[in-house]
Amino acid sequence: MKKPFSDKPFTAIRLMVFFLFGLPWPVPADTLYLRAGEQAEGVLKAMEPETVAFEEPGGVKIHNKEDVARIQMQQSRRFDDITDAAMISDPDLRQCIAEQPSESDYPADGSATLLHRRVFDLTTPGLVRETTRTITKILRQRGENAASTTIRYFEDADKPEIDFALTVTPDGRVLHLNDTAIKDESVYARFPDYRRLSRLRFVCKEPAPGSILDVQYTVERTRNTPLEPFYSEEPFRYDSPLLRKEVVVITPSGTEIAHGLSAACAGKIDYSEISENGHVRRVWRLKQPESGIMQEPLMPPRNTFIPLLTLGAPASWDGVAQAYRAMLGALPPLSDPLRGKAVELAKHGGAAAIYEHIAKTIRTAPVGQHEFRFQPHSPDETASRGLANELDKNVLYWAMLKAAGFDCAFALVRNRMQGPLDENVPSIRAFHRSAVFLVKNHQFSTTVSDRLPFEAVPGDLQDAPALVFFDKGARRMKIPVAKPSSERDETRFEARLHEDGELDLTIVYLATGNGQPALRAFKDFDEQQLRHRLEAAAARIHPAALLKSYKTSDLSDLSVPPSISLSCRIPGFATTAGGDLMLFNLPAVDYSASDAGRSSREYGLFWFQTSRARVAGSIELPKGFAVYGGPGRIRLKTETVAYSARFSAKANRITFEDTYDIKTLCAPASAYADYKRVQEARAGLARRRVIIEKRP
Structure with missing residues (x-):
């Protein structure tokens, strides 16, 4: 410990x-x-x-x-002498107890935050003293997880301390944190080269319904370099109801603080400023209680719609970029062997060969740059280790591209899950991801995955802001959004139906863009595991499906789109009615409208990437049978999604083809009606049975 x-x-x-x-x-x-x-x-x-x-x-x-x-031994803490609610004199806790909501006030919530206060004391140069206090009411049993607190800190730069952690029970007892409930651990201990982030975890005593929890902790954080500045994003709405929230920043007089409010803050946040004793106390305070966030399908990242305050050290984008460019420029040059390797790879396969070499030979450590450091290891060190996080892999990728003569630039990226970039708070800590920009191709790529091809950008980085560091200066750019036609999931099938209702089926799955990782994941299984998983895939087509054989492309070759082919037979696929009628659903056509079950929604719609899903195939019917009825045709087109389907029959063969496009990354809640209409049409088509009859 x-x-x-x-x-x-x-x-x-x-x-x-x-x-x-x-x-x-x-x-x-x-x-x-x-x-x-x-x-x-x-x-x-x-x-x-x-x-x-x-x-x-x-x-x-x-x-x-x-x-x-x-x-x-138990550490002595504030309020240790208080054993009964009648002894409480702290005004914040007394007010929360006096004004606490009842269970009926929030019938859908497990807990409610009565007070959340964050104080950032910046009066000591290079040091941030961060104090967090949270008072919570447990409303129902499912809210008891609010008793768990995690304090994240860098073990070489920060010093955490639990000031107090109390439970005020419904019968008035005051219980105190026991040190046996505290666990101090490294978050990434299994990655020694990236071991820096740690966490203190503890649980308050007896978090039963009706209890009030009062927790305060302080972390002293060393933040004294341009590559590790003060920066914080403070939400003013949570999953559970939030009754009071304050963010306080204390600075010496004459010291500015960079700050910005999201659009959702309009009319919801009060600001005040007081100067005394040579210090300035800035306070942002929630005006009215905020309801909890109701979860919906296709939920957008919460930072896109909640009130959000961003704080940072005073800086300019030019200054931030200049400091980071200087750090990149000071990295050790590539060794001659590594430089030679880059030239050799480029000669035979261009930039894509360098990309694939790094993506496949260096495993990715799942440690974000914000969870370790924004300063990378040297490229040669990364190449020799064979294990690196995305930042280190992309710095190596950038250095090898430059060594091979490509015009390229390194980029820090704010992924879309983080929400919009606040232009008023310049900071490298606003960017949790990285990429490399190839100037001639006007193309971004990241070596984070050995399952994603050179030309594809992860969906959460598309339409994301990037700070791109060129040889001469830096520029903020947006990563382009891929077209649905380049983000395809395709299913093809050929089948033969027998008169006893059994189906012989061959089905092929193909993918491009961000659809590829799901198929390439099968490369990591041995033969027995692979067959077991493909048997499960066949069972999802039909519960009675029996896998006969399978075939895969070279799933490790990033230059070739992956494909997996299954051959199976399905006894009892078609239901027979007498000797003249047979009924069945089309194979591989299994759609649901479960994400559009509500009549309306509060939030907008969000997708990881644009996409095109296509199913196409044919079924040979038993001799003497012809189609009596089937799904028919559909053609729906909206600003957000589009769907078309065509079912036809000729002689003893039926054919089916449909295409479903998600044309955007996000849409307002007003687009939900159109989305719901398309989803219900797809689901309805999937339920429509094909009816065939025997004719003389």
Whole structure:
């Protein structure tokens, strides 16, 4: 366990006390562990050469030292002396208790945030003292997870401290955090080269319905370089109801603070500013309570629609870009062997060969640059390790492209899941992703995945703002959105129906763009695992499907679109009615309108990428049978989505083809009616049965 409180009198260093010290330790709520397996909470009163005196709720007990495994000391915290709600004098907690909502006030929510206050003290140069206080009411059992708190910090630059964590029970008892409930751990311990982010986790006692939880913690964060500046995005709406929220920034007089409010803040946030004792106290306060966020299908990222305050150190975009360009320019040059490798790859396969080499030979560590550092490792170090995060892989990619003579630029990217970029707060910490821009092709790419081809950009990076660092200057750009025709998922089938209702089916799955990773994932399975998963895929086509054989393309070759072919037979595929009629649903046509089940919606629509899904195939009918009825034709076109389907019959063969396009990345809630209409039409078509009859 790490020791984040090592400069305090009762610290995590003293969590384990072995009985060599022989000193009284009057700290409340210590924990005594006996070798027999029992444990008790209380206060360590004294240690003698052979015995331990430990005060428990029933009085002081004397234990032989040989019976005691260890004693865990409790850190002293604010409000430790309060044991009953009547003793509470803190005005914030008293107000929250007095004005607490009832369960009936929020019938759809598990908890409600009564107060959330964030204070950023920037009065010490290079240091951010960040204090967070949250008072929460548990309304129902499903809201008990609000008792869990996580404090994230960099172990080499930050110092967290839990100020207090109280539970005020419905019967008026005040319970305090026990240090045994605290867990301090590295988030990415399995990636030693990226081990920096840690977290303190703890749970308040007895978070039952009706309880009020009051938690405050402080983190001192060192933020003294242009590559690691002060930056924070503060939401003013949560999943659960939010009754009060304040964000306070304290700076020396004459010091500015970069800040920006999202469009959703209009009319909802009050601002005040007070100068006293050589400091300026800026306060942003929620005017009225905000309801919880109701989850909907195709939910947009919340930062796109909630009130959001962005804070940062004073800076300009030119200054931010200049500092980062200087850091990139100071990276060690490629070694001669690595430079030679880049030239060789480019000679035989161009930029795509360099891309594929890095994507496939260097595994991706899932550690964001905001979770480690914005300064990358050297390209040679990344190449030699064989494991790197996206930032390091893309810096290597950029360096090798330049060594091979390509005109390219490195880019930091704010992915769409983060919400819009606030132009008023210039900071590299606004960007959680990275990419490389090929100037001649006007193309962005990222080596983050060995399942995505060179020409495809991950969906969450499309239409995303990028800060692009050219040899001479930098520019903010938008990553282009791919057309649906380049983001295809295609299913083709050929089938033969027998008179007993059994179907012989061959079905082929193909994909381009962001549809490829789902198919390429099968490359990671051994033969037994692959067959098992493809048998499951056949069962999804029809529960009675029996896989006969399968074939895949080279799923590791990023230059060739992936394909997987299944051959199966399906006993009882068609339902027979007497000897003259047969009924069945088209294979591979299984659509649902479950994401459009509501009559209306509150939020807009959001998709990971544009796309085109196409199904095409034919079925040979038994001799003497002809089509009596089928799905027919559909043609629907809206600004957001489009769908067309065509069913036809000729002689003893039926053919079907449909195409479904998602034409945009997002749409307003007003577009939902059109989307719902198209989805219901698709689902209705999938339910329509083909009816064939035997004719003389």
